[in-house]
Amino acid sequence: MKRSAAATLVRERLDPRDIVVCSLGSARRAWVELAAPHLTYNASDPMGTAPALALGLAIARPERRVVLLEGDGDLAMNLGVLVTIAGAAPANLRVAVFTNARYETGGGQPLPNAERFSFAAIAKGAGWPWTGEGRDEAEAAKLLDELLGRKELGLVALHVAPEASPYPADPGPTSQAEDRAAFQKRLADG
Amino acid sequence: MTSPTPAALNAERIVGSLVRAGVEVAASLPDSWLAAVIDRIEAEPRIRHVRVTREDDGVGLCAGASLGGKRAVLVCQNAGLLLSANALAGYGLHHQLPFTVLAAYRGSHDDGFYYQMYKGAVTEPVLAGLQVRYHVVDRADGLGVIEDAVREAWLARRPVVTLLRRAALLGDAAPGSR
Secondary structure (H helix, E strand, O other): OOHHHHHHHHHHHOOOOOEEEEOOOHHHHHHHHHOOOOOEEEOOOOOOOHHHHHHHHHHHOOOOOEEEEEEHHHHHOOOHHHHHHHHHOOOOEEEEEEEOOEEOOOOOEEOOOOOOOOHHHHHHHOOOOOEEEEOOHHHHHHHHHHHHHOOOOEEEEEEOOOOOOOOOOOOOOOOHHHHHHHHHHHHHOO | OOOOOHHHHHHHHHHHHHHHOOEEEEEEOOOHHHHHHHHHHHHOOOOEEEEOOOHHHHHHHHHHHHHOOOEEEEEEEHHHHHHOHHHHHHHHHHOOOOEEEEEEOOOOOOOOOHHHHHHHHHHHHHHHHOOOEEEEEOOHHHOOHHHHHHHHHHHHOOEEEEEEOHHHHHOOOOOOOO
């Protein structure tokens, strides 16, 4: 499954009021390329802390659903956060892990023990109430229906094909702090 | 009926300061000096308390709560500040998100363990190097700075750390007794 296809499947199932948080890496790239209208916060950097940031946002705004589009390298950096999130269990947080088994932006190097572990199984073992793992578009579509249809915390791992992800030539017109301020203004405006 | 311990009295002052400052979200990872504070936060209905597995999870959680418009505090030992260096700098300087950290200041003249000493030696230089604002509270009569630190973080759009020495948390019991 191409990462753009996975991101499209997510987008097709979101409510307009859902807030999207992206970790660094290819999940973020796939989401940005869709130019979706949803309120979105790009959490990069610090690497490894996007799930905790999404947890804090979900706790702060229980009236809004928060959907984290997470990279596998980011999540592998800090698996303990799965225990933290399961303990807090916010009903308004969903996580979709884009799994390509490599550090794509860093040059395509493999994750440790690549392709031989399962984020869904780890999350289940950490106490998540619902987890799933999709390896093709049909499976992903079905699992995303369930993830976003349920009224509780959940995580789905979506296996996506490796794709080149070179650094953009231009860093863009706005800094992270400026993006943060713009995000907060849109959030305050409802 | 037994009297409250000095630790419980100080915990009451600390959590009272957090509530008055508008803190609604707390993350914690234990240290023995912080046991009463964490118990008091857990019992406080105006604060949503989350137990974390690593201190940089707490930094990320507080940053996320701040992003969502809530004031948040991380309660941990100073070792957690050392572990969280990248997260503190990233959310402070890159995102410019405010939150407060209350850290037990282990490893100084008031501590009784060899293994704590290195933390006392490096904590303040590391915070200074990260450009993180911080305050040191030596005794319980200085706990009023906590309320100010929450406001300072909000105004500065940065994390602010308050380092709490033994007497500010436990009273004046002899080093090594806990």
